[in-house]
Amino acid sequence: MLKETIKVACSSCNLRELCMPVGLNTQELIRVDELVATRRTVKRGAALFHTGEKFTSLYAIRSGFFKTGITTEDGRDQVTGFQMAGEIIGLDGIVNEQHTCDAVALEDAEVCVMPFDRIEEISREVNALQHHVHKIMSREIVRDHGVMLLLGSMRAEERLAAFLLNLVQRLQARGFSKSELVLRMTREEIGSYLGMKLETVSRTFSKFADDGVIAVKQRNIHILDADALKRIVNVPQCH
């Protein structure tokens, strides 16, 4: 039974190029397969972890879709990211040994649980893993800086266009269509992530649709003119 849940080793997982370092030898592969202690399923709407919970592990998403976000005492909240298969969540918890955000599944999901002390232990022996962990954290930092750019310097249309392009690009890397996507999150969650109100998100979708750039049918988005979206993102703030 337990065996059943950990049947697929990292070394034979189809997401391994996303989560794992490449170019390992047999010996190293065996070590790295020990990273994943267990699997865990998370139902839609449930949290993988909450702010304040003790940090013990990083999680590699095997299937499903998550949002992470912070909530302040005064009720403000901010979605800090949307994560899909192959991505790693929980990095925020390392510094203070407790999570600083909530991770909530936006659809039924399964994650690989990687105890962080085990990651550190195996990292000392497998150089490629050590470097891989550093790269994952650095990538998250670079991503965050990109979000700052978006929030700090783009107008609503630019933000939403950038958001759609980013999503579709990540989906494409996972073998999905580069023109069709299903949003797993509400307009409000998109708005929280992009620093705008849900009404503005809705209006902006409608405008893109009016302009023939996308077709919107609830959460199904069809990108009709990707170049137009790219042009919207790149329009320099004129005047």
Added chain:
Amino acid sequence: MLKETIKVACSSCNLRELCMPVGLNTQELIRVDELVATRRTVKRGAALFHTGEKFTSLYAIRSGFFKTGITTEDGRDQVTGFQMAGEIIGLDGIVNEQHTCDAVALEDAEVCVMPFDRIEEISREVNALQHHVHKIMSREIVRDHGVMLLLGSMRAEERLAAFLLNLVQRLQARGFSKSELVLRMTREEIGSYLGMKLETVSRTFSKFADDGVIAVKQRNIHILDADALKRIVNVPQCH
């Protein structure tokens, strides 16, 4: 001569609690002292590194004050952070082996150059250093999420109040006054960081001054009522 420039070892540096892990034994201290290859001085206005440059090292700020920022092809730019003594910069470069931002000194500065391959090597032997590196990266991620919250959910007054409180808190941790500070950056740089125009920054300073919360004399800020600033940050976005 060379010896002169590396005279102060990390183990006897007065900033060591900020950059380095604590609780090392003698053996470990010796290893960790090998981290810093050289020192480098950076004149006010000069860059420590530029976007696109090959990444080789992390830098610990020994003295001075930096800004980091990204610039896009279309001329948009975003200050992603301001860094002071004891803080580490360059983490963004790990993932693609090249820097993704510019780091510019806002006053004459000196940094400790820590070649990243050496960091990884010593990390494998000194567990406390390994964990310390992970914590530093995680801390940067958490900080970035805080900036997202600020940019995504706060109004101008709230952003500037939060900015001042953050700066003064970090300065205080370094032994400076908790009520007086000298801004090393222009209104435009503050605005870029906070996602607002320089005029709005200026107006907001003036408003705080009118309200008796701070006194502003060019770049000298005197915080007269820290609690008021805290209240401004925490005011829930009413109606």
Added chain:
DNA sequence: CGTCGCTTTGATTATATTCAACAATGGTGG
């Protein structure tokens, strides 16, 4: 002492928010 970069302030305009009403959708239980 004049120039240049930075800052302040005012008036106007652009942009997104807020408030409000209504429509569409999906899930639930009768």
Added chain:
DNA sequence: CCACCATTGTTGAATATAATCAAAGCGACG
């Protein structure tokens, strides 16, 4: 299977907020 409800999404009108444009003031520095 259908009706109902809660949730989510759309749209309009009024308003708040910050951006833009413009002009003038201040300070540091040569």
